[in-house]
Amino acid sequence: MPSRPLVGVIACRREVEGHPAHTVTDKYPSALRDYGLAPVILPVWKDAVESELLASLDGLLLTGSYTNVEPQRYGAERAPENTRDDPHRDAAALDWIPAALDLGLPLLGICRGFQELNVAFGGTLHQAVQRVPGLLDHREPEGDREARYAPAHDLSILPGGVLSTLYPRPSARVNSLHQQGIAELGPGLVAEALAPDGLVEAISVADAPGFALAVQWHPEWKPREHPLHDALFRAFAAACQVHRGARIPSPAVDA
Numbered sequence: 001m002p003s004r005p006l007v008g009v010i011a012c013r014r015e016v017e018g019h020p021a022h023t024v025t026d027k028y029p030s031a032l033r034d035y036g037l038a039p040v041i042l043p044v045w046k047d048a049v050e051s052e053l054l055a056s057l058d059g060l061l062l063t064g065s066y067t068n069v070e071p072q073r074y075g076a077e078r079a080p081e082n083t084r085d086d087p088h089r090d091a092a093a094l095d096w097i098p099a100a101l102d103l104g105l106p107l108l109g110i111c112r113g114f115q116e117l118n119v120a121f122g123g124t125l126h127q128a129v130q131r132v133p134g135l136l137d138h139r140e141p142e143g144d145r146e147a148r149y150a151p152a153h154d155l156s157i158l159p160g161g162v163l164s165t166l167y168p169r170p171s172a173r174v175n176s177l178h179q180q181g182i183a184e185l186g187p188g189l190v191a192e193a194l195a196p197d198g199l200v201e202a203i204s205v206a207d208a209p210g211f212a213l214a215v216q217w218h219p220e221w222k223p224r225e226h227p228l229h230d231a232l233f234r235a236f237a238a239a240c241q242v243h244r245g246a247r248i249p250s251p252a253v254d255a
Contacts, residue, residue, distance in 0.1 A: 005058035062113025106239035109214025121186025140177035211239035
């Protein structure tokens with residue numbers, strides 16, 4: 001068996017060269033490998049949840065994506081700006097989240113994954129944050145990848161939360177590449193950080209037995225270069241290592 005903890009990475013279902021494909025952008029599994037984790041790509045189907053598969057893992061990563069959770073999943077009508085769906089991923093994520101939490105799997109959500117966690121707990125989303133009075137335009141800037149993932153706004157880390165225990169400073173600068181955002185926080189979730197306009201940017205699961213945290217920004221982009229992102233991945237990796245130790249105890253050594 002591999003010594004590194006196994007982390008399931010949710011895929012997106014897209015068409016590649018005329019065929020349906022399950023895809024993951026390289027930056028996510030690469031970040032996991034950099035922190036000593038072994039990524040396992042999880043295909044998505046509408047009948048996706050497989051308890052035996054989840055039980056063989058030590059963590060679950062819900063990645064970002066250019067697609068959005070379908071608005072009927074949280075009781076909303078579609079906004080004109082909301083044009084890209086992935087119903088297979090919706091079905092998989094919304095099944096896997098409660099199953100993973102029931103198993104005590106460490107969970108990290110990023111961007112779409114952050115929004116999936118909120119919807120899974122009964123929360124709602126703004127489909128076009130830039131049109132909501134009082135909120136900033138959080139969409140990615142034009143330019144190359146370095147420009148798009150550059151720090152875009154301040155982040156206020158709320159005291160007394162999970163995130164504040166991982167990162168001792170009260171604020172940080174983070175990137176911003178999203179059009180959607182939390183409108184109503186799901187029951188059972190806790191706001192961990194806010195953007196300058198008050199938009200929730202990080203959440204945790206209140207009664208989770210272990211690590212269960214999600215963020216709206218993209219910490220997987222060069223995480224070693226950003227202290228907050230580094231702290232997030234270190235904490236997730238440590239939680240996955242603890243889970244693996246409990247799942248596969250070390251063999252007894254004869255005296």
